[in-house]
Amino acid sequence: MKTIWLIDDDEGIRDVLPLALRSAGFEAKAMSTGEELLREREDWPHAILLDHRLSGMIGIDMCRRLKDNPLTRHIPIIIISGTQDLREQAISAGCDDFLPKPFSISTLLKMIRSHTDKVN
Numbered sequence: 056m057k058t059i060w061l062i063d064d065d066e067g068i069r070d071v072l073p074l075a076l077r078s079a080g081f082e083a084k085a086m087s088t089g090e091e092l093l094r095e096r097e098d099w100p101h102a103i104l105l106d107h108r109l110s111g112m113i114g115i116d117m118c119r120r121l122k123d124n125p126l127t128r129h130i131p132i133i134i135i136s137g138t139q140d141l142r143e144q145a146i147s148a149g150c151d152d153f154l155p156k157p158f159s160i161s162t163l164l165k166m167i168r169s170h171t172d173k174v175n
Contacts, residue, residue, distance in 0.1 A: 057171050058082040062092050063106040063135070072104070075160045081167070089117040099130055101171045107136035107145070115141070115148040122149030131170035
């Protein structure tokens, strides 16, 4: 089963998205901060859903940090944001995809599958 990590400081999103991911056949883990993600020492996920606006560090900076790390650069990162005009910045930071809020669960799942089908 492929694992997806969600990093979002919105508690409602951390409650709802993991349920949708699990019902679609993914293992899901939700975190509220980028620092929490960086402290993880267990197996890395197959993909990361990363909100742009996080407390402590913005998603684009977190993405850059993950893509600069040899241990995590292979993980597809999808940045999610309510700020529509961040797509170019997110892509230049190394994210694999950008999903503007609001979005449908079916669009999110299709995007996740397009990236996780490429990894083992």
